[in-house]
Amino acid sequence: MAAVSYNKNDISHSSKSSLLDHKRTTVGGKAWSAVKCTACAIVVPLAVLAIVLLAFPASPKAAHSRLRGGTLSSDLTVRPIHYNLQITPNFYRQYFTGEVNLMVECIRDTSLITMHSADLLIKKAVLHDDSGNDIDVAFFTNEDTGRLELRLTTGRMFSESRYNITIGFSGIMNKEGENISLLTDSYPDFDDPSKIVKAWTFAKLRSARQLFPCFDSYSQRATFDVRVFRPKSFVAISSADENSCTGVGDRVLCTFQRTARISPDQLALVVTNLSSVNQGRVTLWSPALSGLADLADRIVTIAEKEMRVELPCEKLRIIAVTTLGKPVSTKWCVVIVEARERVCSLTAGFMKKKPNCVVSLVDHVVFMWFDAVVVFPDDNDRWLSVTFSVYYSFKVLGVLFPTWGIDELVALRVLTSKSSYREPKPIKHVLQARPEHVNAIVWKSVGILCMFENVITSAIFTNGITRFLKTFQYKTASSSDVLRTIDPSCELFRNLSTWLSDPAYPLVTARRTNATYLSVQQETFRDLSRFSYPSRNRLPMTVTVQRGGRQEPSFVSWMSNMSQTLQVPATSPKDWILVNSDGIGYFRVLYTPLDMSLITEQLNKDSQRVHAYSESCPHRRLLLRGVEWAHYVQLLCRGY
Numbered sequence: 001m002a003a004v005s006y007n008k009n010d011i012s013h014s015s016k017s018s019l020l021d022h023k024r025t026t027v028g029g030k031a032w033s034a035v036k037c038t039a040c041a042i043v044v045p046l047a048v049l050a051i052v053l054l055a056f057p058a059s060p061k062a063a064h065s066r067l068r069g070g071t072l073s074s075d076l077t078v079r080p081i082h083y084n085l086q087i088t089p090n091f092y093r094q095y096f097t098g099e100v101n102l103m104v105e106c107i108r109d110t111s112l113i114t115m116h117s118a119d120l121l122i123k124k125a126v127l128h129d130d131s132g133n134d135i136d137v138a139f140f141t142n143e144d145t146g147r148l149e150l151r152l153t154t155g156r157m158f159s160e161s162r163y164n165i166t167i168g169f170s171g172i173m174n175k176e177g178e179n180i181s182l183l184t185d186s187y188p189d190f191d192d193p194s195k196i197v198k199a200w201t202f203a204k205l206r207s208a209r210q211l212f213p214c215f216d217s218y219s220q221r222a223t224f225d226v227r228v229f230r231p232k233s234f235v236a237i238s239s240a241d242e243n244s245c246t247g248v249g250d251r252v253l254c255t256f257q258r259t260a261r262i263s264p265d266q267l268a269l270v271v272t273n274l275s276s277v278n279q280g281r282v283t284l285w286s287p288a289l290s291g292l293a294d295l296a297d298r299i300v301t302i303a304e305k306e307m308r309v310e311l312p313c314e315k316l317r318i319i320a321v322t323t324l325g326k327p328v329s330t331k332w333c334v335v336i337v338e339a340r341e342r343v344c345s346l347t348a349g350f351m352k353k354k355p356n357c358v359v360s361l362v363d364h365v366v367f368m369w370f371d372a373v374v375v376f377p378d379d380n381d382r383w384l385s386v387t388f389s390v391y392y393s394f395k396v397l398g399v400l401f402p403t404w405g406i407d408e409l410v411a412l413r414v415l416t417s418k419s420s421y422r423e424p425k426p427i428k429h430v431l432q433a434r435p436e437h438v439n440a441i442v443w444k445s446v447g448i449l450c451m452f453e454n455v456i457t458s459a460i461f462t463n464g465i466t467r468f469l470k471t472f473q474y475k476t477a478s479s480s481d482v483l484r485t486i487d488p489s490c491e492l493f494r495n496l497s498t499w500l501s502d503p504a505y506p507l508v509t510a511r512r513t514n515a516t517y518l519s520v521q522q523e524t525f526r527d528l529s530r531f532s533y534p535s536r537n538r539l540p541m542t543v544t545v546q547r548g549g550r551q552e553p554s555f556v557s558w559m560s561n562m563s564q565t566l567q568v569p570a571t572s573p574k575d576w577i578l579v580n581s582d583g584i585g586y587f588r589v590l591y592t593p594l595d596m597s598l599i600t601e602q603l604n605k606d607s608q609r610v611h612a613y614s615e616s617c618p619h620r621r622l623l624l625r626g627v628e629w630a631h632y633v634q635l636l637c638r639g640y
Contacts, residue, residue, distance in 0.1 A: 077110035080215050080222040081162065083264075087211070088229040088251075089173070089271050097170040100212045104165060106157045113157075113165070116209035116216035117141055117148035123168040125150055130162045148213050167213050208264030221261040226269070228254045234273045506537050506587040510579045512595065518543070518566045518577060520559060540585045544578040545569050546602070576602055 084101040104113070125139040127150065136153040150165065157163060209216040228236040229251045240256035247253075258267065511519040522537065539559045545552045545568055552569055559566060568577060576598035579589045591599065 076114075076215070076220070077108055078104040078106050078113055078157070078163075080220055081105055082223045082225070083212075083214065084225045085212055086227045086229070087269070091173075091231070091234075094173045095170060096173060096211075097168075098212055099166065099168045100214070102165045102167070102214070104163055106159050106161050106163065108159045109156050111152040111156050113150040115148045115150070115213050116146055117169075117213040118146040118209045119143075120148075120169045120171045120210065120213065122148060122213070123170065124166070125168075126166040127152070128164040128166075130164075135163070146209060169213060171210065208267060211269070212264075214264045216264050218263045218265065221263050223261055224256070224258040224267055226256040226258075226267070228256070228269070228271065230254060230271055231273070234271055236269070236271045238267070238269045240267060506539070507590065508539065508579070508587050509590045510577070510595065511592050512571070512577065513565065515570045515572070516567055518568050518579070520566055520579070537587075539587060540580075541566055542580055542585070543568055545571060546575045546577075546598075547571055548575070574598070 081103040084103075085098065086100070087096060087098045089096040120141075122139060122141055125137060125148075127135040127137045129135060135155070135157075137150045138153055139148065139150045141148050148167075208214050215222075224240055226238060226240055228238075229248065230236045232247075232250065232252055236254040238256040240258035243255040243257050245252050245254045506522050509521045511521070513519045520539070520541070522539070541559055543566065547569055571577065573594070577595060578599060580587065
């Protein structure tokens with residue numbers, strides 16, 4: 001592969017205006033020269049006919065709309081193998097120069113190579129065969145279609161052979177305009193307002209063609225070597241792996257490598273002088289993070305106005321976000337957040353002031369969100385975690401109904417405001433059609449998710465998030481993908497389906513089968529033969545046992561909806577067993593007469609020993625709330 005040299009004159013003797021002038025004059029001349037050379041080379045009548053058909057299509061408007069900004073046909077004559085890309089940004093004059101050496105493999109004999117190139121000034125284009133021999137080519141660009149064409153002046157490229165294309169180019173860092181994919185912007189530094197922070201990113205789908213000539217299509221994948229000549233006061237990060245950084249004159253050469261085959265739109269790049277950003281602290285993931293800035297402001301609003309938590313900043317400012325188009329057309333979004341240490345202290349203060357309403361899971365999720373770029377579904381769903389939503393509505397606001405729909409609970413969307421209440425929507429294929437049962441299940445959902453907090457621990461949620469990020473690192477995700485990927489870690493959807501399919505709470509009968517086993521039988525209000533979905537639930541069992549006159553420490557066991565027995569420490573007929581002693585599970589327990597008499601005897605001796613029946617117990621609250629469910633139980637008893 002031909003070496004790529006670094007030309008310092010590209011920076012010191014050019015400007016934005018000269019680039020524009022050169023683009024208007026030189027490119028036109030080169031394009032005309034290319035046309036003349038091509039016309040001289042065409043002698044076959046069939047080729048002449050093809051030129052005529054191309055120049056006078058049956059529907060010019062349709063052809064133009066089909067070509068403009070689109071992808072190349074999948075029936076390409078060559079396919080990319082490896083990109084060797086060099087980029088040199090000039091923040092002072094707001095333009096960049098570069099050179100790409102592209103190895104391609106010829107699929108069939110051809111004399112024309114068509115690539116993507118948008119808003120770039122092409123300075124040179126050189127073609128070599130696999131032996132290093134020069135092949136004469138003429139090149140011209142079409143700004144309307146965003147195409148760069150390389151046409152051999154003589155001869156052809158042969159199928160199953162490899163060739164090297166070297167293209168020199170330059171472009172302008174965009175800040176305004178339509179369909180911006182490359183973005184450069186400046187912000188005042190948080191610690192030093194007089195210091196200007198600059199960032200340059202490209203991250204949108206089909207934005208690679210504005211950074212370098214390429215085959216900018218998801219199906220055209222290749223390996224990458226990327227070299228960025230950055231100023232010494234700047235840093236460069238990429239979705240490719242960083243290899244090294246070495247000084248070259250007044251700049252630093254950063255090299256990145258991607259050995260796995262990816263498409264150009266999956267290559268993300270950020271160059272900024274924000275000192276707190278490095279390759280290890282900012283992770284670039286797909287798909288788009290649409291609405292991220294608004295979500296950051298919303299978190300501050302909720303914390304300060306509704307949760308009465310003062311944050312040490314007016315806004316959680318995002319330093320650089322690419323300008324996004326429609327979510328469905330967006331593949332990448334690169335976000336740089338201010339200093340990691342400040343966010344950590346913010347999270348710690350938040351936890352300290354509200355220790356009873358935010359669990360450690362929220363701490364982890366918020367930390368992960370600020371320390372790296374996390375994935376948001378492409379359809380503008382917003383979420384942090386189920387647990388955060390539950391605690392916000394159930395404990396902080398002190399309400400018994402969620403301010404979101406059931407579908408949002410399952411999709412793990414974040415709660416944005418207590419004023420955002422709307423009529424809930426049922427889980428598909430789970431709830432029955434009658435609205436009274438849907439409303440009952442909505443009221444029930446808060447308590448059920450509080451119970452599931454014991455299952456969705458921080459470690460389990462982290463594993464699910466990690467799996468989700470890896471799975472959708474290079475493809476678009478939807479809200480259903482979020483649940484489907486995270487769900488295997490905690491089986492949330494299956495548990496919610498069984499618990500929310502019946503507006504009543506389960507009834508459990510506990511019987512001792514021998515000295516070490518407890519038989520647990522779930523009762524149902526319905527005739528199971530009439531329903532296709534499962535009606536037995538997965539139960540969180542907290543068991544307290546008195547053995548030899550001494551109360552043993554409680555232990556927690558989650559029983560599947562298929563299990564019928566629970567192993568307990570060996571007991572005697574005089575020892576009592578209390579199931580669901582601290583009220584983790586939202587269900588009622590029936591005991592045998594012997595076990596009930598033992599528990600009653602213990603209550604008569606010391607009522608505080610069996611704390612499950614104190615006034616603060618969830619069971620008591622559940623009992624007081626039972627009146628609200630009476631008419632629904634009546635409906636069930638009537639044969640629904």
